[in-house]
Amino acid sequence: MTDVAGPASGVPHAAHWGTYTARTDREGRDVADVTPWSGDAAPSPLLGNIPGSVTHRSRVARPAVRRGWWEDGPGPSSRRGRDSFVQPPWDEVLDVLAGEYARVVREFGNSAIYGGSYGWASAGRFHHAQSQVHRFLNRLGGYTGSVNSYSTGASEVILPHVIAPESVLTQLATTWDVLARECEVFVCFGGVPLKNTGTDSGGSGPHPTPAGLAALQDAGARIVAITPIADDLGGAREVGDDWFAGTGRLDRAADAGAAWIPIRPGTDVALMLALVHVLDAEGLADEAFLQRYCVGAEAFRAYVRGESDGVAKTPEWAARLCEVPASRIVALARLMAAHRTTVTVTWSLQRTEHGEQPLWAALALAAFLGQIGLPGGGYANGYGSMNKPGLHPTAFRLPSLPQGANPVTDFIPVARVTDMLERPGGTFTYDGGTYTYPDIRLMVWAGGNPFHHHQDLGRLRRALGGLDTLVVHDPYWTPLARHADVVLPSTTSLERDDLAGTRASGRLGVMAAAVPRHEQARDDYDILAALAERLGFGEAFTEGRDARQWIEHLYDTWREDLTRRRIVPPGAEAPTLPDLAQVWEAGGVELPTMGPIVAFADFRRDPSAHPLPTPSGRIELFSDVIKGYDLPDCPPHPTWLEPTEWLGGEGARRWPLHLVANQPRTRLHSQLDHGATSQASKVAGREPIRLHPVDAAARGIGCGDVVRVFTDRGACLAGAVLSDALRPGVVQLSTGAWFDPYDPARHGPEAGAAGLAEGTCVHGNPNVLTADRGTSGLAQACTGQHVLVEIERWDGPVPPVLAFDPPV
Numbered sequence: 080m081t082d083v084a085g086p087a088s089g090v091p092h093a094a095h096w097g098t099y100t101a102r103t104d105r106e107g108r109d110v111a112d113v114t115p116w117s118g119d120a121a122p123s124p125l126l127g128n129i130p131g132s133v134t135h136r137s138r139v140a141r142p143a144v145r146r147g148w149w150e151d152g153p154g155p156s157s158r159r160g161r162d163s164f165v166q167p168p169w170d171e172v173l174d175v176l177a178g179e180y181a182r183v184v185r186e187f188g189n190s191a192i193y194g195g196s197y198g199w200a201s202a203g204r205f206h207h208a209q210s211q212v213h214r215f216l217n218r219l220g221g222y223t224g225s226v227n228s229y230s231t232g233a234s235e236v237i238l239p240h241v242i243a244p245e246s247v248l249t250q251l252a253t254t255w256d257v258l259a260r261e262c263e264v265f266v267c268f269g270g271v272p273l274k275n276t277g278t279d280s281g282g283s284g285p286h287p288t289p290a291g292l293a294a295l296q297d298a299g300a301r302i303v304a305i306t307p308i309a310d311d312l313g314g315a316r317e318v319g320d321d322w323f324a325g326t327g328r329l330d331r332a333a334d335a336g337a338a339w340i341p342i343r344p345g346t347d348v349a350l351m352l353a354l355v356h357v358l359d360a361e362g363l364a365d366e367a368f369l370q371r372y373c374v375g376a377e378a379f380r381a382y383v384r385g386e387s388d389g390v391a392k393t394p395e396w397a398a399r400l401c402e403v404p405a406s407r408i409v410a411l412a413r414l415m416a417a418h419r420t421t422v423t424v425t426w427s428l429q430r431t432e433h434g435e436q437p438l439w440a441a442l443a444l445a446a447f448l449g450q451i452g453l454p455g456g457g458y459a460n461g462y463g464s465m466n467k468p469g470l471h472p473t474a475f476r477l478p479s480l481p482q483g484a485n486p487v488t489d490f491i492p493v494a495r496v497t498d499m500l501e502r503p504g505g506t507f508t509y510d511g512g513t514y515t516y517p518d519i520r521l522m523v524w525a526g527g528n529p530f531h532h533h534q535d536l537g538r539l540r541r542a543l544g545g546l547d548t549l550v551v552h553d554p555y556w557t558p559l560a561r562h563a564d565v566v567l568p569s570t571t572s573l574e575r576d577d578l579a580g581t582r583a584s585g586r587l588g589v590m591a592a593a594v595p596r597h598e599q600a601r602d603d604y605d606i607l608a609a610l611a612e613r614l615g616f617g618e619a620f621t622e623g624r625d626a627r628q629w630i631e632h633l634y635d636t637w638r639e640d641l642t643r644r645r646i647v648p649p650g651a652e653a654p655t656l657p658d659l660a661q662v663w664e665a666g667g668v669e670l671p672t673m674g675p676i677v678a679f680a681d682f683r684r685d686p687s688a689h690p691l692p693t694p695s696g697r698i699e700l701f702s703d704v705i706k707g708y709d710l711p712d713c714p715p716h717p718t719w720l721e722p723t724e725w726l727g728g729e730g731a732r733r734w735p736l737h738l739v740a741n742q743p744r745t746r747l748h749s750q751l752d753h754g755a756t757s758q759a760s761k762v763a764g765r766e767p768i769r770l771h772p773v774d775a776a777a778r779g780i781g782c783g784d785v786v787r788v789f790t791d792r793g794a795c796l797a798g799a800v801l802s803d804a805l806r807p808g809v810v811q812l813s814t815g816a817w818f819d820p821y822d823p824a825r826h827g828p829e830a831g832a833a834g835l836a837e838g839t840c841v842h843g844n845p846n847v848l849t850a851d852r853g854t855s856g857l858a859q860a861c862t863g864q865h866v867l868v869e870i871e872r873w874d875g876p877v878p879p880v881l882a883f884d885p886p887v
């Protein structure tokens with residue numbers, strides 16, 4: 080877009096994926112171009128999705144209500160997602176909706192409202208949609224909420240039992256400067272996928288990870304990327320065993336690049352156990368470390384040796400499972416033991432069945448190496464998963480909207496949403512407890528999209544039919560909005576003032592409104608305030624402030640908390656901050672950040688003075704607490720458990736391709752899928768699916784072909800891309816294409832006549848394929864990363880993608 084007018088300098092703004100200046104088009108109604116903030120050395124390509132997004136045709140222009148709900152009233156319906164919409168005026172919709180909230184509370188109680196509202200929404204400290212909804216529902220008397228995240232749901236539950244809370248691992252990871260100086264061998268399960276390091280929830284500042292990784296490589300560290308997809312680490316290539324036999328740092332000129340170990344997906348635990356087996360068998364384990372800093376090493380060792388189950392976890396045993404040659408496993412173990420070594424695991428590995436295990440097995444491996452707490456050595460999670468691990472965070476939190484307390488105790492682990500709808504009154508286990516699913520009548524979503532994030536979308540669709548009412552606040556006609564009864568048009572961040580930042584961003588940035596509100600869109604805050612008013616708690620919700628006054632209030636109280644050191648840990652620097660008007664004028668304010676971090680250094684120095692927050696105060700390689708839970712799918716020490724869907728299992732005979740549904744390179748989740756960066760990646764208008772040339776040839780698939788990807792749960796169309804960056808047998812289809820279920824009446828009957836099933840996503844959303852199955856009875860977390868599929872060339876008529884065309 081070149082038609083740029085507005086103030087030549089533009090206004091400062093921020094997204095989860097970076098800080099930028101927005102300049103508007105001639106009419107001042109949309110963003111025409113964005114300039115990355117000058118302080119950002121590696122701006123995210125996702126910025127390219129922003130121009131044109133405010134007035135895109137997929138915006139919700141005015142409130143919309145599903146016809147059946149408006150005419151017949153609330154109640155279960157199979158018409159959700161198929162019905163037409165009416166567009167009554169705002170006031171009428173708010174009146175009726177307030178009445179419906181009151182009815183549900185009166186007839187069923189507050190636990191009948193599901194308001195977890197999981198999702199990333201937009202950057203911004205005040206207009207954070209989920210916080211706004213939670214505050215509203217708490218004032219209404221509470222709601223059934225959700226715990227943990229889709230991102231790190233298994234980590235959040237297992238890690239506190241065995242080492243420390245997930246937030247400690249990811250926020251206080253050893254910083255890249257320390258790694259570059261000290262780390263000699265960097266073994267990364269899942270690579271360091273720089274495509275993911277652009278984003279952080281709340282608003283990103285600079286992006287130091289690409290430079291951090293480059294510095295580590297330039298220093299000659301041996302980087303070993305263990306992943307089914309080579310480009311999870313740029314430049315990684317397969318090397319011989321002698322590469323691993325080398326000593327010292329690499330001579331960069333002679334031996335550039337990183338080693339790629341193309342592991343079979345879902346088998347990392349087997350490889351980790353075998354690495355421990357080699358350390359143990361060859362006397363390379365750090366016995367003093369195990370004794371001083373760990374509990375349970377002997378029980379775990381007995382399992383690795385096969386003393387407890389009769390199966391020694393030898394390299395030969397592992398090689399059959401993970402298809403990494405035994406000689407390579409031995410060479411890697413020796414390399415790791417001989418050098419200052421960091422073992423890191425991307426978050427993706429725990430987004431799989433038994434996802435607790437790779438985290439725990441990697442911890443055990445690092446413990447046997449004995450380098451936890453040393454500079455450049457030890458254990459980490461998520462380098463490359465986000466713009467966070469390895470950065471220098473602020474020592475204190477940033478301003479946030481107080482949500483109040485929720486009197487309702489019902490909750491679900493976030494990814495059990497369909498189960499909850501299908502089985503009211505049914506039980507589930509979670510972190511040692513047994514709980515009951517509440518009977519949900521009303522569901523509200525603001526800032527999240529289960530048709531993006533959840534698995535087995537066909538099942539989710541059917542389950543939503545059982546609700547009385549589904550309310551969705553979103554700026555866009557997302558697939559979730561299409562399935563809603565009441566659709567409330569929210570503003571995008573570009574239509575309102577806010578402040579942005581995270582602990583890793585190193586600054587609090589100004590998000591100045593760049594354009595006026597689109598059509599009849601309103602801020603989530605204003606929508607909820609209007610509902611609260613009708614429900615009799617307007618004042619309690621707003622405290623008499625408008626949005627601008629709230630931002631001032633949040634900033635001022637936070638500044639006061641800093642000045643009085645209420646939120647500053649001992650020893651950390653407390654900044655002297657200007658007032659909000661000055662921050663606004665400057666476009667943001669830099670915050671003091673922590674110096675170089677060596678994770679778990681205090682614990683290593685003195686484990687008695689600085690115990691870990693685990694039950695024993697030490698690293699737990701065997702957990703008595705988890706043993707007490709008695710879960711068949713989460714034993715008390717790291718264990719190889721065969722997943723239901725993997726290439727070594729029975730299911731692979733019928734479904735011979737392992738699909739990795741990872742994060743998209745060209746957008747954040749489903750957000751701005753219609754933007755230029757995202758659209759440029761589409762193939763034949765569909766989401767690109769990458770296949771190895773051998774797998775493609777076996778199916779007669781060429782580059783650019785439309786293919787049908789299917790399981791017995793569902794199917795989607797996608798655009799084929801051939802790539803030898805993939806391990807053969809592995810295919811990759813990122814999340815985020817807007818779900819577009821084939822409907823002959825809308826898409827035309829021709830494809831159906833040629834055999835395309837109704838409900839097939841014509842656009843390429845992998846969550847029509849994935850199973851809705853928790854990681855285990857411990858965390859019950861999302862397992863959407865993996866699914867076994869088959870693929871065929873689709874020679875029938877190709878239906879248009881209609882996902883971005885509003886239903887009204």
Ligand SMILES: Nc1nc2c(c(=O)[nH]1)N[C@H]1C(S)=C(S)[C@@H](COP(=O)(O)OP(=O)(O)OC[C@H]3O[C@@H](n4cnc5c(=O)[nH]c(N)nc54)[C@H](O)[C@@H]3O)O[C@H]1N2
Pocket residue numbers: 197198199200201206208229230231430524525526527528529531532533552553554555557569570571572603740741742747748749750814845846849861863864
């Ligand atoms: N198969 C598979 N599935 C996965 C994953 C995977 O690896 N594989 N990964 C999972 C992970 S890690 C995550 S975090 C989830 C992400 O799942 P989500 O966070 O649910 O995905 P988003 O697309 O970011 O959804 C955010 C929604 O908020 C809307 N929005 C933006 N700003 C505002 C606002 O100001 N107000 C309101 N009301 N709405 C707003 C956007 O339009 C969008 O519809 O997906 C998960 N799903």
Ligand SMILES: Nc1nc2c(c(=O)[nH]1)N[C@H]1C(S)=C(S)[C@@H](COP(=O)(O)OP(=O)(O)OC[C@H]3O[C@@H](n4cnc5c(=O)[nH]c(N)nc54)[C@H](O)[C@@H]3O)O[C@H]1N2
Pocket residue numbers: 229230231268269270272274275276277278305306307308311342343344345346347425426427428430463464465739740741742743744745746747748864
């Ligand atoms: N561009 C972009 N960046 C993002 C996001 C986005 O949507 N877009 N989302 C953000 C969010 S919310 C999150 S939680 C993080 C997620 O961060 P991650 O979970 O780390 O990201 P993914 O891309 O899902 O997976 C990383 C890599 O793991 C590899 N992998 C998959 N399965 C296996 C396996 O079995 N073994 C091994 N060894 N490797 C495997 C895949 O090749 C994949 O590319 O990303 C964040 N960053």
Ligand SMILES: [Mo]
Pocket residue numbers: 229230231
């Ligand atoms: Mo995530």
